[in-house]
Amino acid sequence: MTQPVSPAQRQQQQDGQVAATATSPTGQPGRRRLGLRPDVRNLSLLGVLAVLVAVGGFTKPEQFLDSSNLQLVLTQASVIGVVTVGMTFVITSGGIDLSVGAIVALASVWATTLATQEYGFAGILFTAVVVGLACGLVNGMLIAYGGLVPFIATLAMLASARGLALQITDGKTQIVTVDSVLDLGIPDSYVLGIPPLVLVFAVVTVVGWLLLNRTTFGRRTVAVGGNAEAARLAGIDVRRQRLYLYLLSGLCCGIAAFLLVVLSGSGQNTNGNLYELDAIAAAIIGGTLLSGGRGTIVGSVLGVLVFTTITNIFALNNLQSDVQQIAKGAIIVAAVLVQRRTARDGET
Amino acid sequence: MPETSRRGLLFGTAAVSAGALLTACTSNEPKKQPAADNQPAAPDDKPGKKVTIGFAGPQADHGWLNAINENAKSRAEKYSEVTLEITEGSNDTAAQIGQVQTLINKKVDVLVILPADGKALTQVGLQAMKAGIPVINLDRIFASPQAYRCWIGGDNYGMGLNAGNYIGEQLKDKKNAKVVELAGLDNLELTKQRSQGFADALKNYPNVKRVARQAADFTVESGQAKMAQLLQAQKQFDALWNHDDDQGVGALRAIQQAGRDDFLMVGGAGAKAAMDAIKADNSVLKATVLYPPTMAASAIDLARALGQGKGVGGMSELEIPASITLYSAVVTKDNVDEYLPTGFS
Numbered sequence: 001m002t003q004p005v006s007p008a009q010r011q012q013q014q015d016g017q018v019a020a021t022a023t024s025p026t027g028q029p030g031r032r033r034l035g036l037r038p039d040v041r042n043l044s045l046l047g048v049l050a051v052l053v054a055v056g057g058f059t060k061p062e063q064f065l066d067s068s069n070l071q072l073v074l075t076q077a078s079v080i081g082v083v084t085v086g087m088t089f090v091i092t093s094g095g096i097d098l099s100v101g102a103i104v105a106l107a108s109v110w111a112t113t114l115a116t117q118e119y120g121f122a123g124i125l126f127t128a129v130v131v132g133l134a135c136g137l138v139n140g141m142l143i144a145y146g147g148l149v150p151f152i153a154t155l156a157m158l159a160s161a162r163g164l165a166l167q168i169t170d171g172k173t174q175i176v177t178v179d180s181v182l183d184l185g186i187p188d189s190y191v192l193g194i195p196p197l198v199l200v201f202a203v204v205t206v207v208g209w210l211l212l213n214r215t216t217f218g219r220r221t222v223a224v225g226g227n228a229e230a231a232r233l234a235g236i237d238v239r240r241q242r243l244y245l246y247l248l249s250g251l252c253c254g255i256a257a258f259l260l261v262v263l264s265g266s267g268q269n270t271n272g273n274l275y276e277l278d279a280i281a282a283a284i285i286g287g288t289l290l291s292g293g294r295g296t297i298v299g300s301v302l303g304v305l306v307f308t309t310i311t312n313i314f315a316l317n318n319l320q321s322d323v324q325q326i327a328k329g330a331i332i333v334a335a336v337l338v339q340r341r342t343a344r345d346g347e348t
Numbered sequence: 349m350p351e352t353s354r355r356g357l358l359f360g361t362a363a364v365s366a367g368a369l370l371t372a373c374t375s376n377e378p379k380k381q382p383a384a385d386n387q388p389a390a391p392d393d394k395p396g397k398k399v400t401i402g403f404a405g406p407q408a409d410h411g412w413l414n415a416i417n418e419n420a421k422s423r424a425e426k427y428s429e430v431t432l433e434i435t436e437g438s439n440d441t442a443a444q445i446g447q448v449q450t451l452i453n454k455k456v457d458v459l460v461i462l463p464a465d466g467k468a469l470t471q472v473g474l475q476a477m478k479a480g481i482p483v484i485n486l487d488r489i490f491a492s493p494q495a496y497r498c499w500i501g502g503d504n505y506g507m508g509l510n511a512g513n514y515i516g517e518q519l520k521d522k523k524n525a526k527v528v529e530l531a532g533l534d535n536l537e538l539t540k541q542r543s544q545g546f547a548d549a550l551k552n553y554p555n556v557k558r559v560a561r562q563a564a565d566f567t568v569e570s571g572q573a574k575m576a577q578l579l580q581a582q583k584q585f586d587a588l589w590n591h592d593d594d595q596g597v598g599a600l601r602a603i604q605q606a607g608r609d610d611f612l613m614v615g616g617a618g619a620k621a622a623m624d625a626i627k628a629d630n631s632v633l634k635a636t637v638l639y640p641p642t643m644a645a646s647a648i649d650l651a652r653a654l655g656q657g658k659g660v661g662g663m664s665e666l667e668i669p670a671s672i673t674l675y676s677a678v679v680t681k682d683n684v685d686e687y688l689p690t691g692f693s
Binding site: 060062063066068069072075076166170171172173175185186187260263264265266268269270271272273311312315316317318320321322 | 407408409410411413414534560561562563565566567568569570571572573574576577578580581583594597598601604605606607619621693
């Protein structure tokens, strides 16, 4: 690939190779694409994160480098992190899920209604997951079999799930009274100093990585995102694959909703506000192509960590929200620019 | 002056009864329905002529706004001669303008408008006034006094002031006392007013210094997240003022998670959960500064009085006043029983 080609063309060529080698995971192009070698984009993102850690350590050494602060940053990354893992799959397949924040809201308020609190821990967890899956199922059916564009279908879900969440709560905050749920968010429950929320996030990340990089499901996702028609000709049931992907995103939202309930001790219809934008931004910064065909779980998780660390450093330095927003925007642009440069240098 | 006294007597009767109703919402109310009031209309307050009141408010996606709607509805039901035309709440300026215009076209007698954005809704307020429909502007104020007949709302500056003075009094014997502020949505004018009042109050106490301020989004989730960061940043401080009791649920959760109890916390708005916590006295939350949603019920009273050409009880005025600002009382363990019935959930 010494000829100057546009990223889209390059992507298509690669996807053609992926589709061709989909059944032989030992194939060289496949290997490279499957992420055995550390990705230069991820390395540059790690660099950004290292700079941020240096800034935090330099400006507020005592607070930032404290172990409880590390726990805090990871805990705050967990909820949006789990959502981002699901989003990464959807974007890799060439789709988009704008409804994640609304699904988190709906799942969390349904899971914290008085009825579920009678059934305790299991009732709340079960409800959150089932509501997430149900919303994902509706999204998936509309997109895969109803022929709706993902943007429109999930936008409709965004509106209706938020509306439903508001209807269930009647604008009120639903406070959780189940101790076994609340205790999960208290330091006494930390396993080896790791908050349970962070453990869940880690498990979802590892499972997500394996699923995307080590299974037929993952290769099909990449193939559908790269070139859906080629994927169909290669024998992939594209529609069923799409259905599964939105189900997966819904499942992640359900898990995230449960984590949020544990974290905040309540359900509110405003939960998950703007998660869709945060998750998309983290995935894009991580190096997942918005046009589909390329996705990286590690990159997405690094993207989430970059955002959470920025927020943490801002708060520790007592910066006001206007400054925070401006700086956040600048850092997104800077991160993507740095990444595109390193990615280009690394590939050509 | 026989004529004046006759008129005075006439208005006085109506006014006294209206006053009784106005005060009813802050005094003893049945425990069954905390946010609103079940107080029957005063017996001597005979139903006047029929009044149709149009009510347009923002989307009730927040405990306080929800309480506003409930207060307005339940108060209107108290009056047999009052019909309430209530529109779907919306945070979209254009949508709310459309809703108000619909109410104007329906030719309601009086309009009560709680705009999502006071400045943006000013024009439609003017339009209503020009169409001969008097407007009661509820809480978020229009940019022009011509756009409303009467404004009734809370005192955001006073909220900050009273919170600051309460905290100052609690810490007055402490050297180098540190205070932390968890503000609400920074892009709302009211948040700036609350912070300004708070800063001004702290000037009365030279030993007390505000060491940090972070803005949250009025939600439980943001309250938890921002408070967790604040607690990390400030390893030791003496008092916290949190602008909003809804986000306070999250803030209290973060405090519990961090295992901190070395400071006192003052909330804002007056949620029932906050008042329950103050009464139980088992957390850092020791007080909350009111921003009473009962103002919606009072707005209905005023709209009715306006529609029937009455004044306000207990005052010499023949007309309803041009503006009424509610007082931001500080609710502590000592007086919580008195205010608990107005707490919203």
